[in-house]
Amino acid sequence: MESLIVIFHIIIAIAIIALVLLQQGKGADAGASFGGGASQTVFGSAGSGNFLTRSTSVLATLFFVTSFSLAYFAKEKATGLVDQGLPEVQEVQVLDTEAPVVEDAAQGSEAPVID
Numbered sequence: 001m002e003s004l005i006v007i008f009h010i011i012i013a014i015a016i017i018a019l020v021l022l023q024q025g026k027g028a029d030a031g032a033s034f035g036g037g038a039s040q041t042v043f044g045s046a047g048s049g050n051f052l053t054r055s056t057s058v059l060a061t062l063f064f065v066t067s068f069s070l071a072y073f074a075k076e077k078a079t080g081l082v083d084q085g086l087p088e089v090q091e092v093q094v095l096d097t098e099a100p101v102v103e104d105a106a107q108g109s110e111a112p113v114i115d
Contacts, residue, residue, distance in 0.1 A: 002073045009066040012059055019056045 002070070005066055005069055005073070009063070009070065012063045012066060016056065016059045016063060019052055019059065023052050023056070
């Protein structure tokens with residue numbers, strides 16, 4: 001079931017990208033008002049804006065629904081792993097200790113000092 005939703009989710013995402021790329025920008029309406037050839041469009045003289053906008057809204061809603069369902073499946077899978085005996089993640093307290101101070105090599109060491 002989860003893999004079917006993932007496939008459907010990817011198809012919806014590609015369709016949203018295609019619909020957004022098909023839509024015209026806000027400035028494209030100005031050219032159509034001065035005889036931009038609206039009668040030659042596929043969707044008629046009303047233009048394609050309304051159809052593409054509604055299609056994008058429907059696909060965006062489906063995208064959110066599939067996203068929430070995939071999140072639900074991921075949560076169920078995560079709680080199922082805890083039920084199978086895997087240990088839960090516990091916080092580890094780090095004690096506040098001072099780091100050891102390294103003495104100067106030139107004072108008490110026989111190692112050569114490089115200048």
